Amino acid sequence: MPWVVIANRLRDGIVVFLAPGGGWVEQIAGSRLAGNEREAEEMVALGQQAEADQEVVAPDLIAVEERAGVIVPTKRREAIRATGPSVRTDLGKQAED
Amino acid sequence: MYRYDEFDSDFVLQRARQFRRQTERRLTGELSEEQFKPLRLMNGLYLQLHAYMLRINVPYGCLSSRQLRKLAHIARVYDKGYGHLTTRQNVQFNWIKLEDTPAILEQLASVEMHCIQSSGNCIRNTTSDPYAGAAAEEIHDPRLYCELIRQWSSLHPEFSFLPRKFKIAVTGSPRDRAAVKVHDIGLRLHRNPAGEAGFEVIVGGGLGRTPFIGKTVRDFLPVQQLLSYLEAILRVYNQLGRRDNKYKARIKVLVHEMGTEAFQKCVEEQWEQIREGGLTLPQEEIDRIGAYFAPPAYEDLSDSVPALETTRREEPAFDAWLQNNVVEHKQAGYAIVNVSVKAVGAAPGDISADQMEAVAELADRFSFGELRVTHSQNLVLCDVRKTDLEALWRRLAAIGLATPNVGLLTDSICCPGLDYCSLASARSIPVAQSISERFADPGRLRDIGELQLKMSGCINACGHHHVGHIGILGADKKGEELYQLTLGGSADENTAIGKIIGPGFDAEGIVDAIENVVETYLSLRQDGERFIDTYQRVGRDPFKENLYASDQGR
Amino acid sequence: MPLIKGGERVDDPWISLAEGAEIPPHGPLIVSLQQWRDQRAALLARADTLGIRLASDQPTSEIADDLSHFELVALEFPSFGDGRPYSHARILREILGFEGELRAVGDVLLEQLHFMHRAGFDAFVVSSETALEDWRIAESEIRVWYQPTADGRPTAMMLRRG
């Protein structure tokens, strides 16, 4: 099962994902996927470093799956974080693409 | 309403500046998240699913039009154009930036508002009767005591690091609209045979994981002793409340484990030592604060308004609104108007910046510039001339705030749930919306009559599901949202904790289940019975049998 | 660790008696509740001043009758969130009338100093390297007080009533 690292950006609280190359992106589509545990561990360490550097808060490794070419968190909670409130589809990330 | 003097103004501004400094220290890394978290929480700033959430205290639910305009401004500039009325009479914004928060706090300070202790293990904003000062049956206006509690509890040097959060509610009416029996401390104002005002003091009520109905520890506490007695209770709790398990840390568990009598004895002993101290309220101070809550300049009006009767015959929608949303006032010629923030299919308690501004305008025009937030997530215009009711109704209808459903099934209480809240197990808003749509027909709704539906997205019970006539609790079962149904709860003067009726339902099934429960009630009710009356008469079995007779929804 | 007292960073003349250590013949000495109970006579036989340290789950009633023997009471804050010592401090000052040094030890951070001072503490062992600066910030930020406590600051109500 692949994973991504999710967090909230410290300054504004917006949900972000660890990207390839070490930065953070707002859309899960741009996130770095860990295909094995070793890579996952490495990404967790990067998340913790970013927290120590006051970049993000509460980095967390979450399981995702690919559905029709789209990366979706397996848990509903994280899926809602990755898109926005299901009752306000005009807001959040789902309204941005 | 209360107005800040120089001391109050300085205080909230000093606090806002302090938070500016704390935020700067966080952003530069001098404070870690672990150190900063309790500080931001003590200023009402949570980190939720999508962003920071800021909870703003509406002191005991009282709001001026000026304050509401400021909230509209904050919604527009710092949020995404809307806010949420909470079940504790507060206002929340869902999309706040940490870096903006000090500025928001300063803006709030400019209209005499703050977020102090809207979260954290401290004494939270006191809640009260949304009809305070206007209700026909009121014995004593509770607001002045709420204000005294607000000041006494603000940055209390002893009680800012309690075992757990602490909520106080005050009512001054025989009809309890403040749910005083399910608060850490509930205060019920009444008069003794000599005509003096005092409090019945109720301790240890609460919802959440283990609901308890509060116990009376004192039948009559003279109002002058209010603060010293509260201090004695809090001192006992602060020392003895459990700190080893956050689920057992509320005062309700302490009272339960100690036993009411032992707890009471402890409090009385503490109180003996401080009752003559500096917390005794001088009568002049009570009078001085009380003067802020003097009735507005009511006109001398007739209570009968023939034109109203004519319009209500011609306009069934107006008639329905008068019946459900308008309540008797103590002053002849005036009425209390509930502004329903529960339009069909809307998220309960969500209100847009435009609506806030429009309601502020209406408050200025029709209700002395003041309004209230209710714990059922609506607004109230407390002092409306009966002759203005029609004009007010038309304007409210134009902005979607005149749904004639106050107190009815679709006036549900609903927490933010998994759409916003980081603690949630399941979504609650979509369920409320589906139920609202299923029961959209006003005629059917009115036929069903008074029915309180309360829904929480997790066991923390912010949506008060335990005390709903019908309660819904969202849970997570192996990744699927599951909704549990409780029946027979009540939050008024006859407080009762609802009972779980049986296995839970999925998101669609729960809406059918509600309909099934309502049909059972309609088939069993006798003349004039409300849902809760029928339930109390027949018990849960008939409901259970009908619900699980077929396999529907499971 | 820096000790703040009377708005200054001062040297600490007190020493704490380590677990199982010999009682030193001289010097101001802070002992735990257990040490006080076990070695009361020996401690009282010393010519020098005595202080006692209470954990947050040791209520003031444990020492109420012995208070005259102590010139210092140190109350431990095991963590930021454990607020019991605030109650203990107020009881010591306002009910038991303790007038000696009331010292906050343990997890003592800038953000609590003001609450502590108001509750009756007058000495603070602060771990921060900028302890004195912290103290000044804590004391300068909030200058309106609503609760009457033993620190004697005038409350808003008193000031309103003139």
Ligand code: SF4
């Ligand atoms: S009840 Fe649970 S889901 Fe709902 S607001 Fe409270 S904590 Fe969040």
